[in-house]
Amino acid sequence: MFVRAASWALLGILAVAAASAEERSPPAPGAADSLPVATAARLGGDESQTRFVMDVSRKIDLRAFTLADPYRVVLDIPQVTFRLPPKTGESGRGLIKAFRFGLVMLGGSRMVFDVAKPVRIDKAFVIDAADGAPARLVLDLVATDRESFLRRIALEEKLSRSNLPPPAGAPPAAGGDPRPLVVLDPGHGGIDTGTRAPSGEVEKDIVLDFAKRLRDCIEKSGKYRVLMTRTDDTFVTLADRVRMARDAGAALFVSIHADSLPRREGDAQGASVYTLSEKASDSEAARLAEQENRADVIAGVDLKTEPDDVAGILLDLAQRETKSFSSQFAHTLVSDMKGAIRLHKTPLKSAGFRVLRAPDVPSVLVELGYVSNREDLRSLLSESWRDRAAETVARAIASYFAAHMVGARAGAN
Ligand SMILES: [Zn+2]
Numbered sequence: 209m210f211v212r213a214a215s216w217a218l219l220g221i222l223a224v225a226a227a228s229a230e231e232r233s234p235p236a237p238g239a240a241d242s243l244p245v246a247t248a249a250r251l252g253g254d255e256s257q258t259r260f261v262m263d264v265s266r267k268i269d270l271r272a273f274t275l276a277d278p279y280r281v282v283l284d285i286p287q288v289t290f291r292l293p294p295k296t297g298e299s300g301r302g303l304i305k306a307f308r309f310g311l312v313m314l315g316g317s318r319m320v321f322d323v324a325k326p327v328r329i330d331k332a333f334v335i336d337a338a339d340g341a342p343a344r345l346v347l348d349l350v351a352t353d354r355e356s357f358l359r360r361i362a363l364e365e366k367l368s369r370s371n372l373p374p375p376a377g378a379p380p381a382a383g384g385d386p387r388p389l390v391v392l393d394p395g396h397g398g399i400d401t402g403t404r405a406p407s408g409e410v411e412k413d414i415v416l417d418f419a420k421r422l423r424d425c426i427e428k429s430g431k432y433r434v435l436m437t438r439t440d441d442t443f444v445t446l447a448d449r450v451r452m453a454r455d456a457g458a459a460l461f462v463s464i465h466a467d468s469l470p471r472r473e474g475d476a477q478g479a480s481v482y483t484l485s486e487k488a489s490d491s492e493a494a495r496l497a498e499q500e501n502r503a504d505v506i507a508g509v510d511l512k513t514e515p516d517d518v519a520g521i522l523l524d525l526a527q528r529e530t531k532s533f534s535s536q537f538a539h540t541l542v543s544d545m546k547g548a549i550r551l552h553k554t555p556l557k558s559a560g561f562r563v564l565r566a567p568d569v570p571s572v573l574v575e576l577g578y579v580s581n582r583e584d585l586r587s588l589l590s591e592s593w594r595d596r597a598a599e600t601v602a603r604a605i606a607s608y609f610a611a612h613m614v615g616a617r618a619g620a621n
Pocket of ligand 1: 395396402403411464465466467500
């Protein structure tokens, strides 16, 4: 479990209800039945005042706060089982354009509301269940101006900074294990589902299952250690994924995704391998990086607290050796995948992916295929395809290290 308490607390949280994180103990595994259940949600009001109401099986604590650029309202609640009707949150009303909900950490769920303009949280509370009626979570938003919106965020930050927990330590060392460490990074998770197939399958599940198969393939050889940035349906920020790889001394970082192309943009198929670049190799790579970089926005992470701005990326690009290793691995991967699985017509691309910006860890991002393409989706959902693709990537990792080690030895002689 690598989701850090620090990043959780850094979000600039305003305690609206009398709730504290300490009071929430994460439920034991398998305790899903004892979790509160959300069954219905409704929106009311207009562009000056909007109310959100959600029925919950019992009273829960909540904390609400706002984020800027884009304007969002975030509700942090204990882990809840969402049994809301399909498409809930896809369209909005009044000040709320749309909303998302899901797990952000063990024991914690989150709702993120995209709002049309600056808003003030007028009220956020939960009414207890009574006389057979469920408990009700109520969020009242009123329109405000940008200046007051930003002033309030600054104030909330000041309040929350005074009770930050100490920063989380690095993950435990591998006990002197000299084998190279491969970090596998299944994209998205929890509240951030990633792309969605027309038939409903979501990227976060597809890539997690694939990453587990890949881990097993790599570990089988006994030559490498593997660390995964997530092993369950949990949200992890992009910065934490990078940090995890760096702190653990990774020799290679492989982020795994499944793309989707909006229907109006035609059809595309096949796997692609991306490396970091300041300037995208083409417009499709630029679109994709922008989409993948939105993961933190989707999950309600305050980007201000993440030191991964464009200047940082440029600085990191100065790390030429890492860049050249990333590119070597990307080439190896594409040539090994050729023949084994279907590739995109231009399978090697680059763009400004936040998750690839570790200056000292060779990093690539693999898009396994397009969930929007029928043939690709069939592959992505097939167990035998997943196994074959995982074996191919594992083989490429082995040949990359084999070449890399020889090079390192030659350099030392
Ligand atoms: Zn993705």
